[in-house]
Amino acid sequence: MSDTKKSSGNHANKKNRTHVPVNGHKIEDLQQLPLTELVNIAKEVKVENPNEFQRKDLIFEILKSQVSAGGFILYTGILEIMNDGYGFLRSIDGNFANSSNDTYVSGTQVKRFALRNGDIVTGQVRSPKDQEKYYALLKIEAINYLAPEKSKQRPLFDNLTPLYAMEQLKMEYNPVKMTGRVLDLFCPIGKGQRALIVAPPRTGKTELLKELA
Numbered sequence: 001m002s003d004t005k006k007s008s009g010n011h012a013n014k015k016n017r018t019h020v021p022v023n024g025h026k027i028e029d030l031q032q033l034p035l036t037e038l039v040n041i042a043k044e045v046k047v048e049n050p051n052e053f054q055r056k057d058l059i060f061e062i063l064k065s066q067v068s069a070g071g072f073i074l075y076t077g078i079l080e081i082m083n084d085g086y087g088f089l090r091s092i093d094g095n096f097a098n099s100s101n102d103t104y105v106s107g108t109q110v111k112r113f114a115l116r117n118g119d120i121v122t123g124q125v126r127s128p129k130d131q132e133k134y135y136a137l138l139k140i141e142a143i144n145y146l147a148p149e150k151s152k153q154r155p156l157f158d159n160l161t162p163l164y165a166m167e168q169l170k171m172e173y174n175p176v177k178m179t180g181r182v183l184d185l186f187c188p189i190g191k192g193q194r195a196l197i198v199a200p201p202r203t204g205k206t207e208l209l210k211e212l213a
Contacts, residue, residue, distance in 0.1 A: 031059065031147070035055055042058055042065070056145055060145075077090050077121060079117060079119045079120075084107070085107035086104065086110065100133065114151055121143055123141050125138060168189070169190060
């Protein structure tokens with residue numbers, strides 16, 4: 001960790017950090033369970049109103065509610081990797097700006113799990129020790145809301161094969177109105193494509209969009 005100055009601002013963001021046990025439910029196990037069983041587990045760990053959560057959110061509420069004497073912290077942040085190979089988890093609530101509440105991620109963890117800029121990382125965190133400024137990530141529980149092992153299987157974006165539009169998006173929906181029919185004839189649009197309307201002012205661009213909507 002490059003910056004080792006002692007800071008008085010070492011209070012965690014309570015919204016993103018919650019005490020969790022060393023040995024508790026793991027995300028990969030929870031993801032295999034049916035929703036009814038997740039609700040039962042949530043009730044056991046005293047999650048309030050578990051029936052109101054969607055499946056993904058309920059899993060993370062269960063992880064957050066697991067309390068033990070270990071004193072570890074569950075934290076979720078957006079990863080920013082530095083030039084030296086290590087990184088920091090930036091707070092979502094802090095608009096991803098640098099702060100003393102950021103969590104340090106070692107270069108070893110970045111390499112081991114093939115982490116990339118922008119990954120949403122959830123893991124167990126410990127408080128700063130003497131002469132340390134930041135929280136430190138001890139164990140990764142999830143990467144982009146999936147089990148950490150799956151992150152290694154992700155292909156690089158530049159290596160993906162682009163898929164071009166293969167099916168036309170029909171704009172004609174009413175035989176009485178000719179606008180959609182004209183668009184289908186002169187400038188057909190494929191599903192998945194983006195289109196831009198370019199025209200001088202006051203020539204009916206807004207009316208065209210209203211008709212298509």
